[in-house]
Amino acid sequence: MPDRLSSIAQLIGGIAPPILVALGGGAVRVLRGPGPCSLRYVFATIVTAAFTGYLTHAALSSVPAVPDGVRTACVGIAGYAGGKLLDIVAERFCKVAGKVDLE
Numbered sequence: 001m002p003d004r005l006s007s008i009a010q011l012i013g014g015i016a017p018p019i020l021v022a023l024g025g026g027a028v029r030v031l032r033g034p035g036p037c038s039l040r041y042v043f044a045t046i047v048t049a050a051f052t053g054y055l056t057h058a059a060l061s062s063v064p065a066v067p068d069g070v071r072t073a074c075v076g077i078a079g080y081a082g083g084k085l086l087d088i089v090a091e092r093f094c095k096v097a098g099k100v101d102l103e
Helices: 002-032 039-061 068-099
Strands: none
Touching: 002 039, 002 068, 039 068
16 A cells, blocks of 8 residues: 555656646736636636646656756746637637548
């Protein structure tokens, strides 16, 4: 069982730093406003920031040419951009998917 706990601790230790940076970006976005200041809005912004920040970290981790500092900055920016970034990526993905002919 201790090996399993060690593996879980390593997993958490690997994903926590980029998520915390992304959460910082999301928090800055909420604090800068303008927007409705409700608990639901703050929660949605923070969760979206963590999601987009971690996805950015995962995507850039496999690119050896990207230095750690640049990757960290990109994660923070992705956390700040959050929902808008997801909207842009989803729109482009749908355009590409619409051009694919499966027949």
